[in-house]
Amino acid sequence: MSLIHIENLNKHFKVLNRREGLSGAFRDLFSGDYKTVEAVSGISFDIEAGEIVGYIGPNGAGKSTTIKMMTGILQPTSGVIEVNGLVPYYNRIRQAQTMGVVFGQRTQLWWDLPVIESFKILREIYKVDEKTFKQQMEMFNDLVGLKALHMQQVRTLSLGQRMLCDIAASFLHNPKVVFLDEPTIGLDISVKAKIRSLIKRLNTEHKTTIILTTHDLGDVEALCTRIIIIDKGKILYDGDIKKVNALFGAYRTLKVQIDNFNESTLQTLQEKIVNHFGVDKNLTVAQTEEFWTDITFDQALTPLSDVLNFVMKNFSVLDVRIVEISMENVVQKVYDGALG
């Protein structure tokens, strides 16, 4: 039997339609105008013990809602959800004993206490025996040098140190499954690498299942064997990382600021690019922010230098940036059938 079993899961919310302006605020006082939002509709998947699964999608896709249902916070509107053989919503306390959670930048440690005291309290809460506690603390120390932070107050830790502590703390009681929500958000590259290796090691140490939600495709590449992409409450892709990896890895977006940009520029650029490189090379042109034009292309098919040279030759370019593909672009690619 799989560790997490989800079948045709739905979650709908009712939200109030708020109105604008002074008179709108007055009318809202007596308003009963609600609309239904389908945060999650009809998703199904199974997760086996020991897997690291990347659960990704743009903002508002339904990721957090699914996680909240798996952790027993939200009751599904309909559908089946079982974690470790239990229905999370009805068995919160039992479930919590076998679960670890890290939620982005919000620490779950005791703000005013030294790190070690937080771990000692957690040891009491999860009834971790003396021997296991010692072993775990030794392991955390080997992995990230936790001992150096023991006497520091949680509030004085840097964001990266706090995240390391939070992640370690979530593994203290040897949970069966750990949910990590944006574990590397707001951290610089070297700290990100440290956190990724910690997660990897903790996963292999006790075959702990990890569900990772992130905006950082680097996390996914570094950690996951399997990926589930969700958008607008539905699953777009569920499968091997390798297929998607090629997609993330090779795609780049070239952002250019073109002089005298006007509405027809985009059109002209699009036509010229298709004419020059051909339809099959799969280059797309779009505008996602003011003054900037995005050209997304596959490096495996078209070298960056070719694209850059071409644009520079044909247009008067003021500024250039190269960025890795964004979550939104990935989702768009999947819609366009890139994984088909």
Next chain:
Amino acid sequence: MRKYLPLIRASYMVSLVYRFGFLFSIIGNIVYLGVAYYLWKSIYQGRDVLNGLTFNETFLYVGLGSAIFILLKTYADWIIHFEIQQGTIATYLTKPLDFQLYSLFTNFGAVLMNLTAITVPTAVVMIFVFKVQVTSGIGLWLFPISLIFAFLISFSIDFFVGLISFYSESVWGVTATKDIIVTVLSGGLIPLQFFPEAMQKILYWLPFQAVYHTPLMMITKADLGWGTFLPMLLLQIAWAIILLIASRLFYNQAIKVIRISGG
């Protein structure tokens, strides 16, 4: 000065978002009126006059006192404390705005909201449910003017306390002490006439009585005439000016420290 005026409307609108919050404040105050009514009735117990006040006058004083308390309760002290503590004050310092004036006008918007949502309904309840009688006289005309100066004094004290709590890192302790001192020594809980004579003399020279006692006297003893009210009003205006200047000087001092330490 014109650029500050939109702040009044903005904070008025912000207050409006708080859907049914006002309902509870009104209920709370009506219950308070009821409690005060019964309490003072049992204190009077058939006596016509205590310390120169009839039951009707005392109830008007205490009831309206609670309405003014809510009117002036804008939590400026807390807000300023958090603006400094969380460093959001820096965003004001970079704008062509004066932080003290900004706070003053934002607070005025909140006061207007309190006025329409809570103070006016309270007054209506007092007149129509508790049948309170108001004597006419010059005091009634001076009352709104006096209220504006009461607001300025109350704001200055709050502003001052907001800054102090930054230094002391204890916002609750400082504001709670301030709240209780201001309300008790200003006549916010019991009319000052009930205090022992010696205490009244001291309280007269403190700024607190200018917040509640002065405007409340103008309503409860409206017919006393200029002879009584003019000195009271002048004293109130003097306090408003002194405290505005004092809080300004303190602010200038504090802002230097904040600029250096980074808030």
Next chain:
Amino acid sequence: MRTLGEYIRLYFIIEAQYIKARMQYRADFIISSIGMFFTSLATLGVFWVILQSVPDVAGWSLMEMVFIYAFFMIAISPMQILFDHAWQLRFHVQEGTFLKYYFRPLNMMFYYMSEIFDLKGLIQLVMGIVLLIYASIQLQIDWTLLKIFLLLITLFSAALVQISIIVAASCAAFWVVESYPVLGLAWKLREFAPYPMSIFDGAFRFMFTFLIPIGFVAFYPSQLFLRPEEVSLLVYFSPIIGIGLFSLAYWIWTKGVNSYTGTGS
């Protein structure tokens, strides 16, 4: 599942660390204690000022009112000391930080409330005890073992009543964005508890006895010791009222916790 004993042990472990950490902010503790001292003193001051002009309020002398107020101060201390985190519930709910309380294998109300142990409440407790002893001596109350037992039972019940009102009111945060006025109202009602309920009639007495029974926080139970001959039969129900109200507040909390969805998607 955990036993009560385990929870108590855990509470001591958490609070011992918490107090140790708070001791770094000694200035805050001292200033807050001063604030608490003056706040508690103010009502006494009001009684004293009023009773300068009249001999009694509805037949209650100053010392009797001091006794009722002392009872009140002790009875509200557990709420102040152990349940002070209720005030921050609305921030946690709005900012989504409330989520973390779901993730531990603990009773959520326990876990949530254990995060703050309000030291300044101890000042109130001590003041209450001192005043109660002082007023008892002045009133020449003869403390028998039975009376002390009754005092402990009624204080426990009164504390539960006060805790329930504040917890239930704070739960409004789960449903309403700006829930502060609900808690503010509950807090304000608390201020009326030390007044002799006999001054009220009709709707007000009914409300303070049955609807929001703040009469049970101080006045009714104090009668047992001040005027045993006038005691209303209701006083003997105060443990039931206390436990019943707390169950209700706990039920509201559970409803709120279950209906909370967190911010974000």
